[in-house]
Amino acid sequence: MAERDGGKPAGVAHGSVKRLPALAARQPSIKDIARLAHVSHPTVSRALQNSPLVNAETAAKIRKIAEEQGYRASAVARGLVTRRTRTIALLVTMLDDPFSSAVACGVAETAADRGYAVLLANAHADPERERRAIEELAERRVDGIVVTSSRVGALYLLLLKALDVPIVLVNDQYPGELVHAVTIANQEGMRAATEHLIELGHRRIAYLGDRNGYQSDAARRAGYKAALARAGIGFAPELAVEGDGRPDAEMEAVHALLRLNTPPTAVCCYNDMTALGAMRAIRARGLRVPQDVSVTGFDDLFFAAYLAPALTTVRQPMRQMGQMAMENLFKLMSGQDSAAQMKIEAELIVRGSTAKAPKREEDQA
Amino acid sequence: MAERDGGKPAGVAHGSVKRLPALAARQPSIKDIARLAHVSHPTVSRALQNSPLVNAETAAKIRKIAEEQGYRASAVARGLVTRRTRTIALLVTMLDDPFSSAVACGVAETAADRGYAVLLANAHADPERERRAIEELAERRVDGIVVTSSRVGALYLLLLKALDVPIVLVNDQYPGELVHAVTIANQEGMRAATEHLIELGHRRIAYLGDRNGYQSDAARRAGYKAALARAGIGFAPELAVEGDGRPDAEMEAVHALLRLNTPPTAVCCYNDMTALGAMRAIRARGLRVPQDVSVTGFDDLFFAAYLAPALTTVRQPMRQMGQMAMENLFKLMSGQDSAAQMKIEAELIVRGSTAKAPKREEDQA
């Protein structure tokens, strides 16, 4: 442009000519800036870090030149020397699961606010992919890991521990090993949903679980049982069934429930996705929700309020949980110790998918 | 542990003692492996790359030792020297939008298959965050970028172009600038949906758009108009309204439609999320879907089939689109040129949310 060279007219021209032609192709490096500013590259490094060790106007000049040249420090070079990549990994089973993506949203948001990048590791529920994904994380030298996959938590945590970086699990604990985790009050939440049904007069209440839910499924199931026990309702094993996350399996399980001699008048579902399948199966048999069968979910995904009838469910502040997990991870990465378990309260949201139990001749609690 | 030093008893001990204590803390480096294998570090590097330049049994020994030590090559060091990070960025407006996360799924999957990592850049629909996210990508030296955000495409593409890496847009073109993109047949798809309604006897058909849909909203709106024109139905400006992605705004727009003197008997929605809001608003006025008002969506998100009534919509193979975008990006990154525009066919899925137009006295096409 129109800027002048400053001083030093002699010798400089010849000495720098041999590198200048290549400058256009590469991204400018710290050395290019140093040459233009007539200083050494450490001075540039310090100036851009606002170090007090460099003269104020020298620093200003350097920053100006860096700006003009569109200089962007290489995070990879910096990562090599500082041994910190300012990158965290987000390990997810299925990213297109609304729960996972909501948590991911919270994680990504807080990470970005602190200048951390998020490496997305999608395991796709495929064991081979999961293993490879973890190997990748090792090579990438991430500073920390957030896991939103109960399956990975349960099966691969030992592999992850070998990476020797802080890990925070979301909605999953690892039995037997002390690991940092952010969880919802699974048991209390499902208990509240079940008690809500009991108050509405239901006695035959089914539980539709998810065999891939691992720890969280176990906790919710326990909450369901606790509510029954407290109300003096016996636990009927034939009413506690499970799917595997696929809609087909869930619907089949619900059909089986409704073929029983005394079918349930209400179904507590492991989560909202499961409830979606359950409601469809119920309707497929010509029954109505909630007049014939009440349904509850878990999560309060975005669509829950928009269904007809709107879904009664247990709300998880998913995005906030992602934020908390990330903040927890920051603490651990900076060397502070932090609470091993953070438990978040669950809130029952009553909507239209639950109603008073229908009158039947069999009814006699 | 219990491993022996091998040979070289003299001199070695003293010379290496000063480094060994730190070995336990650090991840093993290529030099550590080299020392244990009694070779130079370049030999280790070549052995682990299966280079034919290294003796077969030497290579085997080296690989064995590397395995035992749990050695993982540092991708950051490699990235520094090769000037390729094997990392792509996935730029998303809102990750918790089901469309985005489905595309992200496809992108992540194919990237992982080729050994590429995915850096998640969530713009959160916040201009300041978007700018910062792009700066981050520059520093991280990503090899390529996939954008699933019509807004970023429209506003920040110039910034992105400055990074000088290949870019592929999903469902968004950048008007005026030639950019690689994978898009659905927006216009044809919406036209098919509208024609479907016309065949059912509808004449007063509304279009509920999204002002943040930019290019894809414009194309779908054009498809809607084209269908009307072909059927000889005049375009009524008061029937073409728009929301902004938030359910509140959409519902308000639909309420306004239904307050018209001759309200529409059908609503074509920009996408499934919009349709969710529209159906709720319709029901809030005591009207039934589809008996009183038919509704169509766009995307065929997972919940569309599970609604009551199930949603008639235009299917986008979102995950496949993510895969195609990624494969396209691979081509570009390897220097090959590739088709600038890849257009995918859209498929109309007819379900229960559309029905024959109700008989009315005003009806006379």
Place this chain on the structure above:
DNA sequence: ATGGTTGCCGTACACGTGTGCAATAAGGAG
């Protein structure tokens, strides 16, 4: 004038990996 600060900057490393080139040994041909 001398010694000691202080402020600022450059020199010389280091981080962990990849690669061109030279060096060495082994083997074959003459």
Place this chain on the structure above:
DNA sequence: CTCCTTATTGCACACGTGTACGGCAACCAT
């Protein structure tokens, strides 16, 4: 036995950044 190939390995760099340390000038106090 000598020369030329070929196979294998090590040496010396480079990549772009951060930082401990020393040097130098200016300033102050003696």
